Amino acid sequence: MKKIVLIPLMLFLAVGLVSGVCNGEEKPRYGGTFTWNHNGGIPKIGAPSDNLGIAGNRNMYPVLEPLLITDEQEHLQPWLAESWETSPDGKSITFHLKQGIKFHDGTDFDAEAVKANLEALYKASIRGTGVLGKVASYDVLDKYTLRMNLKEYDCTLLLRLAQGSMGQMASPTALKKETTPENMAELHAVGTGAFVFDSWKRDTFVKYKKWDGYWQKGQPYLDAIKIQNISDLTVSVMSFKSGEAQAVENLDPVDARQLEKEGYEIYQPNLYFLHSILPGGANPNSPFHKKKVRIALAHALDRRTMAQGIGMGYYEPLSQLATKHDPWYNPDLKFREYDPEKAKKLLAEAGYPDGFKTKMVSDVMARRDTLVAVQTYLREVGIETELEILEFGAAFALPRQGWDGVYFPGFPNVGTLVGILDRWGVSDNYVGLYRPPGWQEKWDALIAQQDDEKRLAQLKEILAILHEEAVGIPYQGDAPQVVRADGLHNFNHHANHMVSYWTPHNIWLSK
Structure with missing residues (x-):
């Protein structure tokens, strides 16, 4: 009897190891709410053309995704744009967009959507988007191909599309809706990201919930994300220690060193x-x-x-x-x-x-x-x-x-x-x-x-x-000091040498 029981037990353990661990690393788990405390404010939630303020893109990455990103060396990498090329004379940039992606409201992500976003940004005169004034016109070559015709080439145009709110795409259908400060978040925070807008209170919190229609299959892992603005660092750290939050950003170095002595992990990005x-x-x-x-x-x-x-x-x-x-x-x-x-x-x-x-x-x-x-x-x-x-x-x-x-x-x-x-x-x-x-x-x-x-x-x-x-x-x-809880995975703020960038779809909790 002992042998009969032992074999299924060994098989069960082997299956458990395979399902939970891959090459010595724990596999991502589904479920849970990630709560992140920072003191940078949450003055608005909406689309980039709503003028969300300095570092407003930080609060919007769960919903809005960029056309491009960079790596740690600031080399451009694809995201919603699959590829792009600049003409030899520097007079145009052509974007080839990923196909089959939809915004949360069912609108297609396509060349017309990108054109609508960039035109809305320039019209709104958002800080940092003046480089769009070097675009003479846009040509929609087909549903998933957009050409920018340039007055003059500026190397920062592509970098700004990757590293700031200028490249974050919102639904053009949503952008047509008139808003008030009270309903802007609900009506304009509509993107292609792994999470959809749930609720918000000015300069207090914003909450997002999982979107089952996300284009990267199998993600996100979390059920929800909550970003809290807590100006008092002592209160923020107490919230972290109590288990209410899994990360606190913008620590003072003295507090970071003390938390490290207490056994907590302190993370710093490569972006200084x-x-x-x-x-x-x-x-x-x-x-x-x-x-x-x-x-x-x-x-x-x-x-x-x-x-x-x-x-x-x-x-x-x-x-x-x-x-x-x-x-x-x-x-x-x-x-x-x-x-x-x-x-x-x-x-x-x-x-x-x-x-x-x-x-x-x-x-x-x-x-x-x-x-x-x-x-x-x-x-x-x-x-x-x-x-x-x-x-x-x-x-x-x-x-x-x-x-x-x-x-x-x-x-x-x-x-x-x-x-x-x-x-x-x-x-x-x-x-x-x-x-x-x-x-x-x-x-x-x-x-x-x-x-x-x-x-x-x-x-x-x-x-x-x-x-x-x-x-x-x-x-x-x-580089900002961030304390991260044991059991929090893949939360790396200011990643990829990009201010405020993080990847909500990759985050998961093992506890």
Whole structure:
């Protein structure tokens, strides 16, 4: 009898192992609700043309999918668009769309739908979509083929379609419906994604439920997703520890380190946000117009100690506008180490043996501990700074108006090619910076470049000039710290070197 019982038992265990584990890895399980806490706000839910605000795409990925995505090296990859090609003269881009995909309301995803979305975005003048003004017209060549006819080629057009809300597709049928703030989420949040809109309360939560008609068969795994906006980080972490949520984003480094000590997993993406100090070198009468003063500024800062102390080891000290994770990182650029004596020597050679006084302009988004540290380091080499803190409106306007002294942006530079270009590579932003001869022409040539490898070489050349001339002083990179619960799988925010990107259809819970 023992043998008769043992054989079925062994078979049962073998089947269980095969069904639950694949090549040593646990297979995805179905069911459950994933709850994610962040403090980035949920001001609107709808379509991109409804102007969802900064990082609005973060809250919409369960519903709205992009035409394209990128990989970690920022090479374009297909998503709703199966393939695309740019004409040799750069005058057109043709998209070949995946077939057989429908929006949640039954509308076909096709060339007319893409055209309707892009036209609605441009008409609404949504921030970041100005590049669509370089599109002269759209030609629907057949149901699943769309051609963009361009006034001029801009390499960021395809990247913006991949990396931001500009490429997220909503049902054109839904877009025709008039909305109010109260019903916009229900009427316009209609996409091709793995989840459909369920409910929402402004700046509190949004909930999505599984869509059985998703085009990727066998997905999603979850029954529902709930995104909660909790501004108080202590409350958010308590919610996580109680089991109410499985992830919390935008942790303070101190809290992240404590949670890690308690045994929790801390995740950081490869996409970093780049912090820089910006000397006002455009003014020929400013001390910062002199290269030696700008380099002195770089040597005055102990960036390694700041990254370790303030960032608790989660931040990366920078001496160039790239982290070691970025495809344009240049290992040949020498790190400008903390050297206050060298900084003083450079200041003396520039005509300031006793230092000088200047303004430091920052904003309410800046960390006060970092501001204090920077002021202290500058004071030690003889640069006395009078701090001025701007409110949001003035802070957003300042980079296009210019400044005297040193500008310390509270909100960092998104570490993507588009993020770097939007701040450093356009003539009407960061206007207070010293611009070396040929600076703008090099950026313009990069924008017009179709070849990925040549464009990468151009970017490295420009960033080498930025470093050599100390146009700006990068000092640290930080990637958001996210605590993830044991049993949560495939939740990777800011994945694929894309701001706010995540893949809701891939997420599953084993507990």
